[in-house]
Amino acid sequence: MSSFSETDLRGHARLSVAPMMDWTDRHCRYLHRLMSRHALLYTEMVTAPAVLHGDRDRLLGFDPAEQPVALQLGGSDPAQLAEAARIAAAYGYAEVNLNCGCPSDRVQSGRFGAVLMEEPALVAECCSAMIAAVDIPVTVKCRIGVDEQDPAQVLPDFLEKVSGAGVSRFAVHARKAWLQGLSPKENRDIPPLDYDLVLQMKDRFPHLHLSINGGIATLDQAEAFLAQGLDGVMIGRAAYHTPSDVLLEADARIFGNPATITAEDVVHRMLPYTESHLSAGGRLHQITRHMLGLFHGKPGARKWRWALSENAHREDAGIDVVLNALTHVSSLAVAE
Known part of the structure; x- marks a missing residue:
């Protein structure tokens, strides 16, 4: 309940x-x-x-x-x-x-x-x-x-x-x-x-x-x-x-309760959930399709979307696909 x-x-x-x-x-x-x-x-x-x-x-x-x-x-x-x-x-x-x-x-x-x-x-x-x-x-x-x-x-x-x-x-x-x-x-x-x-x-x-x-x-x-x-x-x-x-x-x-979390943090926090989904027989794209807009308007966003869209549908796609996509938008990435 x-x-x-x-x-x-x-x-x-x-x-x-x-x-x-x-x-x-x-x-x-x-x-x-x-x-x-x-x-x-x-x-x-x-x-x-x-x-x-x-x-x-x-x-x-x-x-x-x-x-x-x-x-x-x-x-x-x-x-x-x-x-x-x-x-x-x-x-x-x-x-x-x-x-x-x-x-x-x-x-x-x-x-x-x-x-x-x-x-x-x-x-x-x-x-x-x-x-x-x-x-x-x-x-x-x-x-x-x-x-x-x-x-x-x-x-x-x-x-x-x-x-x-x-x-x-x-x-x-x-x-x-x-x-x-x-x-x-x-x-x-x-x-x-x-x-x-x-x-x-x-x-x-x-x-x-x-x-x-x-x-x-x-x-x-x-x-x-x-x-x-x-x-x-x-x-x-x-x-x-x-x-x-x-x-x-x-x-x-809206709620007066500040939190210090970034989109990059969110990606890292999604990884254990994603691994659990994959180990249960799920596919990576079932999760990453919802993550395409995470970096909208930020440097590297287009490459992030491309990396996920091109690779997440592969049968063997794992969290390495997400981590690779993240390199395009991480704090160390250069602007597009």
């Missing part, structure tokens, strides 16, 4: 790394935890039926060093979600989060993700069932609306109904999702962001813990949103592609 209280998690949620399909797997999260001791980390979305019927250790297994980590679930069946949440709690997750924001066709056909913005009563029922099933917090990640909905009407109604079921913490992607005519990739960029609406929701629902998500790329932006009264900031792609810029300074700037 999780040892994190809701108070603990509200503190950690001042900065979180968004759940991202194909990216925020266990190796990514282990890397990110080395860079920030405090940020709240999320899994990729896992559907409730997959949890119930799939390979649970593969889908849900994680290293305790990743904590605090939340499992994001996809689904719309209250009974399935309640059982999936129960299983997640038994695995030790600190939180269960319901996905009401993903716009992909596959998600729509399964009646979950962003399409649930059209059914707040069902979301409330799902959350109520999960809350009754577990002792860990149940949270929701949502959009401001979908398709032709008016976010100024839809979002407050959604927050009121779902919080009425017992949810007190939401991460709001401040962009409408277009379920028809736009790809998931386009849905990350094309509909306009409406940060002001999310800020208004904090004024309207001061008792709720609201994190803002969508298009946030820097700690400067994160600090600005926190200064305006929001409770948390959730960063997605920037935390993945430029993790050093976002996470290495997060503990000092």
Whole structure:
């Protein structure tokens, strides 16, 4: 069972790394935890039926060093979600989060993700069932609306109904999702962001813990949103592609807990974890693909990426590949 209280998690949620399909797997999260001791980390979305019927250790297994980590679930069946949440709690997750924001066709056909913005009563029922099933917090990640909905009407109604079921913490992607005519990739960029609406929701629902998500790329932006009264900031792609810029300074700037760790230190601290993964039959690229952006903007970054990309896929690739790549960006390396 999780040892994190809701108070603990509200503190950690001042900065979180968004759940991202194909990216925020266990190796990514282990890397990110080395860079920030405090940020709240999320899994990729896992559907409730997959949890119930799939390979649970593969889908849900994680290293305790990743904590605090939340499992994001996809689904719309209250009974399935309640059982999936129960299983997640038994695995030790600190939180269960319901996905009401993903716009992909596959998600729509399964009646979950962003399409649930059209059914707040069902979301409330799902959350109520999960809350009754577990002792860990149940949270929701949502959009401001979908398709032709008016976010100024839809979002407050959604927050009121779902919080009425017992949810007190939401991460709001401040962009409408277009379920028809736009790809998931386009849905990350094309509909306009409406940060002001999310800020208004904090004024309207001061008792709720609201994190803002969508298009946030820097700690400067994160600090600005926190200064305006929001409770948390959730960063997605920037935390993945430029993790050093976002996470290495997060503990000092967001949590007031300075740490002196460099990207080079992080690589060295990843080595025992990587060796353990390889000895268990894993492949090097499964870990190093998440490390490509570690030295973004630094001398040698291009050679670092090239050395890993070219060599980590080899069947015999070991940590020597990482150490060799590191020579291009170490403190002794010359600038490109």
